[in-house]
Amino acid sequence: MRAFWDLRWFFWQERFKYSFGILLLIIVALLSLLPPYVVGVVVDAIEQNRLTTGMLAGWMGAMIAAGICMYVLRYIWRIMIFGSSLHLGRTLRYNLYQHFTRMSSDFFGRKRTGDLMAHATNDITAVQMMAGQGVLTIVDSLVMGGFVVLAMAVGISWQLTLITLLPMPLMALLTSWYGHLLHQRFGAAQQSFSQLNNRTQESISGVKVTKTFGYEQEDIEAFDAQSRDVVNKNERVARIDALFDPTITLIIGVCYLLAIGFGAGYVNDGSITIGQLTTFSVYLGMLIWPMLAFGWFFNIIERGHASYDRIRDLMAERTDITDQKAGVEDVPAGAVQIDIDEFYYPRSETKALHDIHASVQPGQTIGIVGRTGSGKTTLLRLLLRELKSGDGAITIGGTPAEAYYLDTYRLAFGNVPQEHFLFSMTLADNIAFSNPEATQQDIQRAAGLAAIHDDIVALPYGYATAVGERGVTLSGGQKQRISIARALLQNPEILILDDALSAVDANTEQQILEALKRERRGKTTFIVTHRMSTVKEADAVWVMAHGTIVENGSHRALMEAKGIYAEMVKREELKAQVERGNR
Ligand SMILES: Nc1ncnc2c1ncn2[C@@H]1O[C@H](COP(=O)(O)OP(=O)(O)OP(=O)(O)O)[C@@H](O)[C@H]1O
Numbered sequence: 001m002r003a004f005w006d007l008r009w010f011f012w013q014e015r016f017k018y019s020f021g022i023l024l025l026i027i028v029a030l031l032s033l034l035p036p037y038v039v040g041v042v043v044d045a046i047e048q049n050r051l052t053t054g055m056l057a058g059w060m061g062a063m064i065a066a067g068i069c070m071y072v073l074r075y076i077w078r079i080m081i082f083g084s085s086l087h088l089g090r091t092l093r094y095n096l097y098q099h100f101t102r103m104s105s106d107f108f109g110r111k112r113t114g115d116l117m118a119h120a121t122n123d124i125t126a127v128q129m130m131a132g133q134g135v136l137t138i139v140d141s142l143v144m145g146g147f148v149v150l151a152m153a154v155g156i157s158w159q160l161t162l163i164t165l166l167p168m169p170l171m172a173l174l175t176s177w178y179g180h181l182l183h184q185r186f187g188a189a190q191q192s193f194s195q196l197n198n199r200t201q202e203s204i205s206g207v208k209v210t211k212t213f214g215y216e217q218e219d220i221e222a223f224d225a226q227s228r229d230v231v232n233k234n235e236r237v238a239r240i241d242a243l244f245d246p247t248i249t250l251i252i253g254v255c256y257l258l259a260i261g262f263g264a265g266y267v268n269d270g271s272i273t274i275g276q277l278t279t280f281s282v283y284l285g286m287l288i289w290p291m292l293a294f295g296w297f298f299n300i301i302e303r304g305h306a307s308y309d310r311i312r313d314l315m316a317e318r319t320d321i322t323d324q325k326a327g328v329e330d331v332p333a334g335a336v337q338i339d340i341d342e343f344y345y346p347r348s349e350t351k352a353l354h355d356i357h358a359s360v361q362p363g364q365t366i367g368i369v370g371r372t373g374s375g376k377t378t379l380l381r382l383l384l385r386e387l388k389s390g391d392g393a394i395t396i397g398g399t400p401a402e403a404y405y406l407d408t409y410r411l412a413f414g415n416v417p418q419e420h421f422l423f424s425m426t427l428a429d430n431i432a433f434s435n436p437e438a439t440q441q442d443i444q445r446a447a448g449l450a451a452i453h454d455d456i457v458a459l460p461y462g463y464a465t466a467v468g469e470r471g472v473t474l475s476g477g478q479k480q481r482i483s484i485a486r487a488l489l490q491n492p493e494i495l496i497l498d499d500a501l502s503a504v505d506a507n508t509e510q511q512i513l514e515a516l517k518r519e520r521r522g523k524t525t526f527i528v529t530h531r532m533s534t535v536k537e538a539d540a541v542w543v544m545a546h547g548t549i550v551e552n553g554s555h556r557a558l559m560e561a562k563g564i565y566a567e568m569v570k571r572e573e574l575k576a577q578v579e580r581g582n583r
Contacts, residue, residue, distance in 0.1 A: 114197025130304025334397025367535025
């Protein structure tokens with residue numbers, strides 16, 4: 001029952017629909033008592049030879065009227081109760097999705113996609129069932145069951161009712177025990193299903209690597225083992241599930257035995273009529289559904305409860321990136337000042353960044369270079385507020401980054417990350433993703449700046465070409481340029497290119513860099529790269545090593561300083577000469 005209590009916010013929100021639905025259920029339960037009663041009356045009338053046509057027609061009319069009423073009311077309560085439960089599913093899905101969008105990338109690093117998918121599908125369906133079928137089964141079993149028992153005890157014989165229902169407590173005990181077992185087994189089955197989702201996702205996205213290293217067989221076997229585990233765990237659920245119906249039917253059978261055995265005695269000694277015993281046995285038949293519903297209720301509740309707990313745990317995950325109460329609503333603009341004394345990733349003991357002090361004037365282009373793992377991406381993620389820096393460690397236009405509302409803060413940034421991502425839509429829509437208002441002309445202009453326009457028009461459907469699963473396959477460099485076009489279309493105050501030109505050849509890169517210089521006058525651009533030639537024209541180059549900026553200056557100044565940067569440039573030139581020589 002705690003599961004219902006946990007959902008009280010929802011039942012309160014939908015209280016009118018639920019109250020009305022339950023009221024209709026009660027009326028239906030009352031009306032359904034009529035037909036068995038009529039059967040008893042008619043049987044007695046036949047037995048006592050006093051059945052007239054008028055009397056029969058009267059009762060038949062009453063039964064038809066009750067039948068029509070029940071038909072209409074059943075239809076309405078379904079809309080009220082099941083309709084509301086669908087609404088709960090939608091609300092939970094929406095909340096979960098919103099929650100996902102608010103979480104930092106650290107969260108997605110920890111949680112696996114398969115788990116998150118299982119939460120958004122199976123778990124929500126189980127909770128939705130609880131608010132629909134769960135409510136129906138409990139109301140029906142209590143109301144319908146209650147009315148039928150009352151009609152048997154008050155209307156016919158309380159002694160016979162008592163004897164007949166003796167086996168019932170055993171049923172309550174058994175069903176609650178099954179429910180408990182089901183809760184545990186269902187939780188394990190859901191977990192295994194999540195793992196299967198993860199496995200599938202990893203297998204599909206890593207299929208190239210698997211093939212390259214000849215691990216197909218191992219991969220298939222591991223998948224098979226996981227899939228078998230899901231089946232085993234679900235079989236364990238089904239085994240308990242399968243116990244519910246036979247147990248209930250067996251107990252109802254015993255009840256019938258008692259009713260007929262003792263009922264015949266009561267008819268013989270004249271305490272009840274034969275018609276009443278007929279009504280009694282029809283009522284007993286009507287108890288089967290409430291009993292089944294009662295058992296089913298525990299089943300639904302246990303499943304819903306396990307799922308709701310899992311959803312709640314997920315919703316309880318707090319993002320460390322939050323808005324302040326009274327945030328600055330402007331889109332950030334102006335000079336960027338960075339003063340990071342030290343930064344640790346959550347749950348990490350090693351400093352990812354330390355002693356970084358640098359400033360950037362609006363309109364400047366900053367190149368960031370350094371070995372893998374030197375902290376370039378981490379620094380940019382702090383700037384983007386994907387990670388939490390210390391209070392005031394980063395300011396834009398003199399205002400601490402965390403003082404801005406996150407939503408407006410991020411509007412200032414265009415980010416082309418290392419892992420570029422294209423959606424399963426047309427190329428035009430992929431570019432326009434950053435600015436849905438953009439016209440076809442704007443899209444083409446951005447594509448031109450990103451040096452991808454010619455490639456696009458060469459495709460059979462041009463800008464209308466679909467990418468993704470059923471679409472065209474683009475090269476890494478083309479995908480990078482589409483991502484750049486997407487960021488340029490947004491025309492952000494601050495543009496970040498994180499190793500975004502790595503798959504583009506030197507000539508095309510030069511073309512893009514020139515376009516950037518022209519287009520982004522007065523706006524700030526950060527370019528992270530492993531290719532020194534990319535940052536030659538930058539206003540300043542930050543050379544990063546071991547989590548800090550070890551050199552900071554223009555290309556010329558750094559070359560004159562003959563430090564790490566000069567060394568890196570020389571090495572790159574040497575490499576280029578060797579490659580040219582080889583050719
Ligand atoms: N989510 C994380 N949790 C803990 N440590 C991390 C996390 N991400 C990165 N690091 C660590 O932070 C340090 C800096 O990593 P970062 O990705 O910023 O380097 P980078 O210079 O951008 O490297 P690359 O050139 O390969 O992109 C590394 O030591 C890395 O192992």
